[in-house]
Each structure stands twice: as C-alpha cells, then as structure tokens.
Amino acid sequence: MTLKIGVIGTGAIGQEHIQRLHHKLVGSTVVAVNDINKAQAEEVAKRLTPAAKVFENGHDLVADPNVDAIVVTSWGPTHEEFVLSSIAAGKPVFCEKPLATTAEACLNIVNAEIASGRQLVQVGFMRRYDKSYRLLKEQITNGNLGEPLMVHCAHRNPSVPEVYAGDMAITDSFPHEIDVLRWLLDDDYVSAQVIMPRKTKHTRKDLDDPHMILLETKKGVRIDVEVFVNCPYGYDIQCQVVGEDGIGYLPEPMSVLLRKDAKLSHEILQDWKLRFIDSYDVELQEWIESVKAGVVRGPTAWDGYFASVTADACVEAKHSGKIVPIRIGERPSFYAPTALKPAA
Numbered sequence: 001m002t003l004k005i006g007v008i009g010t011g012a013i014g015q016e017h018i019q020r021l022h023h024k025l026v027g028s029t030v031v032a033v034n035d036i037n038k039a040q041a042e043e044v045a046k047r048l049t050p051a052a053k054v055f056e057n058g059h060d061l062v063a064d065p066n067v068d069a070i071v072v073t074s075w076g077p078t079h080e081e082f083v084l085s086s087i088a089a090g091k092p093v094f095c096e097k098p099l100a101t102t103a104e105a106c107l108n109i110v111n112a113e114i115a116s117g118r119q120l121v122q123v124g125f126m127r128r129y130d131k132s133y134r135l136l137k138e139q140i141t142n143g144n145l146g147e148p149l150m151v152h153c154a155h156r157n158p159s160v161p162e163v164y165a166g167d168m169a170i171t172d173s174f175p176h177e178i179d180v181l182r183w184l185l186d187d188d189y190v191s192a193q194v195i196m197p198r199k200t201k202h203t204r205k206d207l208d209d210p211h212m213i214l215l216e217t218k219k220g221v222r223i224d225v226e227v228f229v230n231c232p233y234g235y236d237i238q239c240q241v242v243g244e245d246g247i248g249y250l251p252e253p254m255s256v257l258l259r260k261d262a263k264l265s266h267e268i269l270q271d272w273k274l275r276f277i278d279s280y281d282v283e284l285q286e287w288i289e290s291v292k293a294g295v296v297r298g299p300t301a302w303d304g305y306f307a308s309v310t311a312d313a314c315v316e317a318k319h320s321g322k323i324v325p326i327r328i329g330e331r332p333s334f335y336a337p338t339a340l341k342p343a344a
C-alpha cells in the first residue's frame with residue numbers, strides 16, 4: 001500500500017520533505033499540498049509533485065478523504081491548529097519541531113490525542129535517527145564511558161532568516177538539544193539557567209546571539225550548550241559526553257582531509273539540510289512504516305511537550321537571570337513505549 005500524504009507548509013523543509021516523500025523514500029506519495037503563500041505552493045507542486053492538489057487552507061487538506069496522513073512543515077505558531085485538526089480527523093500526523101511554540105499548546109495536543117484514544121502524532125526530532133548520535137548513544141548504553149557526569153554541546157548556524165526573532169534560539173534551535181540529550185542520557189531535566197555572553201557583531205540589533213544554556217538532569221548530570229546562530233564559519237553541531245571512565249565525542253560529518261595550499265583541512269558544512277540529510281531520510285522512512293503498522297515509534301507528542309516545558313523554563317531563566325526549576329508531571333501511561341496504540 002502506498003501512503004498518500006498531504007503536506008502543509010511548502011517552505012524550506014516542506015520542499016525537502018516533499019522531495020524525499022515523493023521521489024526518494026519507499027511506500028509514500030505526496031497527493032496534496034498547502035501554504036498560505038498559494039503561489040509558492042503551486043510552484044512547488046508543479047516542480048516536485050505535479051499531480052498533487054493544491055489546497056486553499058490546511059484544514060481542508062486534512063479533511064480530504066484522499067489524504068491518509070499529514071506532514072506539518074509550516075511555521076511553528078501554526079503547528080497546534082494543524083496537529084489538532086489531524087487528531088480530530090483521526091489521521092496520523094508528522095509535525096516538524098517544535099510541536100508547538102508554547103507548553104500550553106503542546107499540552108492541548110497531548111490532551112486531544114489521549115482523548116482520541118489513539119496515538120497519531122510524531123514530532124520531527126530527527127537527531128535521534130542520526131548515525132553519529134546513535135553511535136554516541138551506544139557508547140553510553142554499553143557502559144563504555146561509565147556514568148555520564150557532564151555534557152558539552154554547541155549548536156552553530158552560519159546565519160538565520162529575518163523571521164527568526166525574539167527567543168527563537170531557545171524555542172526553535174535549542175529544542176533539538178533538549179530532545180536529543182534527554183534521549184541520549186535517558187534522563188529528564190530538573191532546572192535551567194541561561195547566561196548571555198557579549199553579543200556578536202554579526203547579529204541583528206533585535207536578536208540576542210549567542211546564548212549559553214545550562215541544564216541539570218534528575219541524575220545530576222550537568223549540561224552546557226552554546227547556541228550561536230550567526231556563526232559565520234558554518235553549520236556546526238558538537239556534543240561531548242564526559243563520563244566517569246571516558247569521554248565520547250559526537251563524530252564529525254565525513255569529509256575528505258585535504259593537503260592543499262600549505263594547509264591540512266576539512267570542509268565545514270554550511271547548512272542543516274546537508275548535516276542531517278540521512279537522518280531525515282531514516283526518520284521519514286521509519287515514520288511511513290510505522291503509520292502503515294498503525295503505531296507511533298518515534299518522538300511522541302509527550303516528547304514535544306517535554307521539550308516545550310524545558311524551552312519555556314529556559315526563556316524564563318534568560319529573562320529573570322535566575323535558575324528556573326523544570327516541573328513536569330509523570331508521563332501518562334498512554335505514552336509508555338509498551339502501550340503503543342494502533343493509529344488506524
């Protein structure tokens with residue numbers, strides 16, 4: 001069976017996902033697209049999936065009987081309405097991170113999903129599917145590093161677009177670390193602190209950059225993450241886990257070592273698209289298979305909610321200058337890995 005997918009949001013990652021879902025991965029086809037920028041949606045459909053229907057709005061796309069499952073790749077603040085609409089229609093939905101831009105909105109999604117009685121939502125935390133993170137996790141899980149004590153990370157982007165504003169370093173970029181470190185350490189967070197270094201000359205007047213974010217976990221692991229989104233030299237993701245017996249470093253993306261012009265050098269990537277290209281493929285291929293099997297195997301709405309509660313605490317910590325506790329109730333049994341519900 002070929003899964004017929006509708007994509008809401010035909011911007012940067014929407015186009016990437018349409019390309020892979022329609023042309024690259026096995027078992028799926030894109031039959032519908034929508035964007036508030038209709039001209040863009042039409043152009044993207046014509047170029048990438050000419051037979052797809054272009055919808056006037058996302059809710060009509062969700063309701064279309066020809067659409068089996070939905071992929072939400074519109075701006076963060078619109079995620080809540082489209083995910084809720086998909087749950088109401090009883091259709092599986094893959095939503096790019098963040099699940100929603102506030103913890104309250106994420107909780108609305110969690111509550112609606114539980115009330116529907118079926119797990120339908122997966123969040124686009126693709127780093128869990130990245131080969132290098134999986135190798136690092138293996139070292140932690142097999143005990144090679146001893147108990148993890150500290151984690152040092154960096155999330156660097158060469159630049160960000162104009163729409164990237166306010167606290168998006170925390171609510172849009174940092175959620176990747178929030179999710180992947182929780183998964184890597186199999187631990188939850190208890191407090192957050194944010195320290196602001198001096199501002200880089202490469203940022204805009206209205207955008208703070210960089211941030212230094214500190215998290216503490218239940219088990220007492222201390223984490224520091226530099227989020228630096230106007231880092232001119234390139235797209236660079238670093239993670240170093242310091243354990244009792246050894247240190248594990250996230251592998252660098254593969255590139256040829258060059259001896260040239262009196263230098264030894266490696267290429268540094270310039271874009272998130274290439275750094276995680278394989279992870280997106282694995283993530284969406286597994287999602288297609290899991291939808292067909294009627295289960296959710298990837299990051300759940302609860303994981304999306306957890307990330308949002310943590311991000312909110314970080315925003316409060318940044319603006320108050322205080323260490324802010326992270327309080328979240330117990331994970332509902334609905335989201336226990338053993339309690340996977342059929343999606344259709």
Ligand SMILES: NC(=O)c1ccc[n+]([C@@H]2O[C@H](COP(=O)([O-])OP(=O)(O)OC[C@H]3O[C@@H](n4cnc5c(N)ncnc54)[C@H](O)[C@@H]3O)[C@@H](O)[C@H]2O)c1
Pocket residue numbers: 008009010011012013014034035036037040058073074075076078096097098124125126163172272276
């Ligand atoms: N997992 C990742 O690594 C990754 C990478 C990039 C983006 N993202 C996430 O994907 C989302 C989109 O990011 P992007 O970089 O593609 O942004 P983008 O601005 O390039 O595209 C977003 C699109 O959504 C459309 N849109 C806005 N409101 C809409 C609405 N109400 N209905 C339909 N369409 C609407 C916009 O017109 C735009 O075309 C964000 O949540 C972002 O955080 C995730």
Ligand SMILES: O[C@H]1[C@H](O)[C@@H](O)[C@H](O)[C@@H](O)[C@H]1O
Pocket residue numbers: 157172173174176229272
């Ligand atoms: O939306 C993007 C995307 O999620 C990238 O993976 C991340 O590195 C960027 O910081 C963020 O703005």
